[in-house]
Amino acid sequence: MNFIRILKFDFMNILRTPALLLVNTVFPFILIATMGFVTKSNFGASSVSSYDYYGVNMTIFAVALIAMTAANTFMEEKVRKGNIRILYAPVSKMDIYLSKLISTYLFGTISYSFILFLAQTLFQLNFGGRNLPYVMLLINIFLLFGCCFGTMFCCICKNEEQANSIMQIPVAFFVFFGGVFFGIHRLGVTVNKISNLSPVKWVSECAFRIIYDNDFSIFLPVLSSLLLSSIVCIIVSQIVFKPEEYVC
Template sequence: MSSYDYYGVSMVILSALLIIMTATNAFMEGRVKQANIRMIYAPIPKFEIYLSKIISTYILGTLAFSSILIIGQYFFYINYGGTNLPYILLIVNMLVLFGSCFGTMMCCLLGDEEKASSISQLPVLLFSAFGGIFFSVYGLGKMVAAISCLSPVRWIMECAFRIIYDNDFALLLPVTFSLLGASIVCIVICQLTFKPEEFTC
């Protein structure tokens, strides 16, 4: 594995996680909130408001990252698995879904876009650092390597590299369903905590 291929995969995973910031901006950025006061008075259930932001962010992220992966593999010769590219696309798109749901959930919990963006970045950076996004953690000793097992990013990276280099799909379903389950949990929390008045004020 070259460093070119390693960072080609790891930076896409990090970028997909940072869709959280796009979700918070789409949901509660100042200019967006001012334009959405009409939603409070519209005769629609509150879940349609936050789901519309999740879906729009997810569609944008899916189109963007699918394009990046396809262009990266066929024009810049980054190894995204060759014929296994659809599976890497699946993992990244599930990560985008989770990021969209997580960012929206943080807005619902905190009621403020700036706080949501700032606080959301901390676990992303910690999980990314211990997950091996920036460098391999195995050179830092057994204790750090053991801690990295707690990072969900580590398992996403492991799953992607196993598919690309070993043709091993053992982690694909666990990772996919874990991200889907985490996304559903975020949506449930949104439903319990979302207050439409905070969406516009």
């Protein structure tokens, strides 16, 4: 029961933060509209429009930033102050960081599932048609990884500003080598091999295969890799997290 109360508190804290709401609802549509409009002449008469292409990629890019939302949910100043009493509550240290992780994941799942559904049904973007549920599942598992990744950095750094500053480096690596803004394959064989280390690249390639080729050959491997990476992040969080450092 205590865990559910903490979880509810963290979830409501996200809903009370306008910046987090905007970043995870309106921001993806702004990115899609901007990139789609700017690059539409590059796609010509192609069956894949610029809005379709960047609809997928900008959604994945926005999801990659969920790690920042997790950091805010975990260590935003007013949350830290309000949770001093948790140190004295009958809950395990895992309950403390898991409540932040799960509340962020629930919020992200609701937001991005709605974004994908709205983009396909109202704005007629191609997110797989009948395969939309599979793309949603892929995005939701990527969300889980992002939440675990952000939580892990908070547990390591013990400070929101420091966590976000350091976390931006691997997130920037994932995004750049994920090729969401331009085809990374143009930079040569070596760079293309490095890009295989990026979860953004896994998700992007898997999504496009499902949407345009009805190809599910890498669907389960990508999901498994993301889940395994999420578990690793949780294990690291459990090892390094100390509640007394969280509330101080």
